[in-house]
Amino acid sequence: MNYAFPFEKLEVWKKSKSLAQKIYLVTSSFPDQEKFGMASQMRRAAISVASNIAEGTSRFSKKDQAHFSQIAYGSLAELLCQVIIGNELSYVSADDLSQLRCAIEEISRMLNSLRRSQMP
Secondary structure (H helix, E strand, O other): OOOOOHHHHOHHHHHHHHHHHHHHHHHOOOOHHHOOOHHHHHHHHHHHHHHHHHHHHOOOOHHHHHHHHHHHHHHHHHHHHHHHHHHHOOOOOHHHHHHHHHHHHHHHHHHHHHHHHHOO
C-alpha cells in the first residue's frame, strides 16, 4: 500500500465515505426529474461530509481543523433533512431511511468527538 494520508486512518472518514456510496445507490433509483434536483443535492451533501473531514485533517491549526469538522457536521444535518424529505416523497424507502439515519447518527457522534478533540 502507498502512503496513507491522516484522514484515511480515521474511522469517521471511512464511515462517511461508505455513507456517500450508499447515498449514490439510493439516489440512483430516483425519478428522472430528480436526477439533477434532490438526488444531486443529496450526493453533494454526502460527498461534502467525507471531503471536509479530509480537508480538515490537512490543516495545521486546531481551530481550522475544528472548523472543517463543523462544516462536515452541517453537511450531515443537511443530508438527514434530504433523506427525510426523500422518504416523505416516496423516493427513499422506510428501510433505507432507517439504515441511513442510523449511519448519520453514528457519524454525527463521531464528528462531535473529533471536533471536541480539535478544540484549541
